[in-house]
Amino acid sequence: MHQSAEECPHCGLTLQQLDAQYEKFEWRVRRPHDTAGVLRVPQRRQLAEKIYRLERAFPQVFFSLVTVALSGEENLHSYGFWLMNRGQFESIGEDARADGGVMLVVDVNRKEVCLQFGTLLDPYVKEEEAFEALIGAHPYLLESNFPQAFDVLLVGIRKYLKKLYRIAKREARRSKQVN
């Protein structure tokens, strides 16, 4: 998926096609957004507090944790991309940018997890490194111990965001020198 491309050069996929595919899904995104219902209310509160602390360190970024049960043609990448673009995220901080989203998407049906990023961080993200940020939670996910898994995932994501920050700073300095 090339940047600035209106449709996928391989399959011709566009955002409008995704709108049609995921029209039944909730587009108002709470944080955490537990549509699969794997968390209890107190666990959601605790998770919301942890998300708030994470966002305090990265003021431009808003973070969301989404659990969903996908089926058929739906997949994690396309759902995350659609929700990031079409979703309305609740209670975002004042300094947070609209393109500064970081979303952890968990498909409890296919048992898959991935991270979705906004365009603020897009230039610095590498798929493999984002994958590395998740693997610490694998044992807890195998046991469906979601609260513990989300704790570990948040720690991994915080570390990864710091790494992205260093990369972004370096890139910014480099581009300044070039200009």
Place this chain on the structure above:
Amino acid sequence: MSHLFKYYYCLLVLCFSVLEVGAKMPPLPSWNEADKALLKKGEIIVGRSLLVSGVIVAVDPDADDDTNAVAEQEISLVPELPELSSEVAGSKAGILSDEVLEKYFKQKHSYGLVDPQRLLSMQERADLEYALNVHVADEGLPIRLFLFDTGQGVPSRFSPDKVFKELYEEEENESVMVYYFRGQPKQARFYLGGGNSEYLEGWELRELLYNATSSAREKSEFFAQLEGFIGQLSMGLFWVEQRLEELVVSPAKQSTNTQQDGASGGKVQQLVAYCMEAIGAYGSRLLWLTLGSVLLLLSLLVYRLKRRYRFPVMVGGSRLGGSVGGRSGGVLRYSDPRVPPSEQREQFNETFL
């Protein structure tokens, strides 16, 4: 030929000498008939006069016991070797003259060896002074070593404590005075004065001297004894110095503690005092170090909590017509426990979407 002539000449001189000596000696006794008869009876024993002194009465077996009593001879005991008493030794070595005493005690001496009588050889003196200098260089308590000869006595008015108080009392730091008597380590006398030495217990100093003396007595030679004595004394003084450093802190602590006890008098204060004493001289340094470490850790913690990571904004293009959505990371699957994350990396060669 000449050798043969010399030989004959010597022989001739020897013969003449013998003849001349023989002419001067009394004539040899000659045996008469009566003597020969007594010799046959056994009443004369040849050479008896040479072997037995005194008058020997001939024993008559037929005579009475009284008359047969042999005159008892007084046999006196062989006198034993005379023992060298202390008085004799003292008199032999001599009481120190006033002139020598003045050299020892009437003037101040710097640290090291004090030997106005020159009892040591040059090499021994150099070795001993080197050892004392090394001891001082290692920040040990300085030693003034007064060396005396065997059996010499020091008048009581020149005892180490009196001499120290008279000459060296104004010195701020502790120092040691030792009177060492050549070959008599047991007679050594010791005094530690100045500084905070009054806080030391008497038994500590006695033990120090006893150990040094014992170490010296293991050797037989005089200088080896002295070396052993100084070596052990130096080691002992190291621990005395450590003890003194502890005692320097303790009195100040004790005074503050007594004031606090008057106010609160709780067991907590005693416990604190005990802990402070246990920490000893390093207490204040340890306290500052701990305080500094805690402050540093707190600063780091506050910095980490307060730090804000603001990303530089780069102008980037949208994807698939979306306004804000961008790239996604790799997918972690947890459906099969037999497929660990390490086996899921092959996905990164695939195309996105």
